[in-house]
Amino acid sequence: MSEFAQKPAAGQPFWRFLVSSLTSSVVDLAAFQLLCIPLQAWLGDALYILAATILARVLSSLVNYLLNYFLVFHSHAHHTRSASLYTTITVLKTLLSAVLVSAIVGLLPEAVPELAVKIPVDVLLFFFNYLLQKKFVY
Numbered sequence: 001m002s003e004f005a006q007k008p009a010a011g012q013p014f015w016r017f018l019v020s021s022l023t024s025s026v027v028d029l030a031a032f033q034l035l036c037i038p039l040q041a042w043l044g045d046a047l048y049i050l051a052a053t054i055l056a057r058v059l060s061s062l063v064n065y066l067l068n069y070f071l072v073f074h075s076h077a078h079h080t081r082s083a084s085l086y087t088t089i090t091v092l093k094t095l096l097s098a099v100l101v102s103a104i105v106g107l108l109p110e111a112v113p114e115l116a117v118k119i120p121v122d123v124l125l126f127f128f129n130y131l132l133q134k135k136f137v138y
Contacts, residue, residue, distance in 0.1 A: 017072050017130050017133075020064055020067040021064065024061070024065065024067070028056050028060060029056075031052075031055065031060065032053060035052040036048060036052045037053055039052050047098050060073060061086075064068045065083060068138060073134065073138035075137075077138055082138055084138055085137045089129065089132050089136075093125050096125065097121055097125055101114060101117050101118045104117045
């Protein structure tokens with residue numbers, strides 16, 4: 001077997017990470033949609049969106065963690081350690097996104113929509129997240 005055929009492509013984990021992230025996003029959106037109707041009936045208009053968002057994010061984060069652990073990084077790290085680090089990074093990334101988007105939106109004219117700021121911020125954080133997970137989590 002040639003040396004080329006034996007070595008995986010250098011960027012392969014990144015592409016698997018991208019697919020894992022997209023899959024988790026689909027799970028997040030689908031779970032949110034499926035949870036809204038029963039939670040609205042149970043919790044009412046005031047809380048159902050918050051509850052559906054949190055439950056969907058927990059489910060999609062679990063899916064993302066497992067996909068990354070087994071398929072993206074082929075990890076052998078202890079789940080206690082890797083899951084704790086994954087959760088910490090995920091929470092910090094979410095908070096950092098909120099802070100950065102809020103700060104940048106505050107500096108720009110009102111006509112600039114929040115989503116126009118959030119997308120590039122989250123894309124930048126996506127790459128940073130990949131590097132952190134690769135180096136510290138798995």
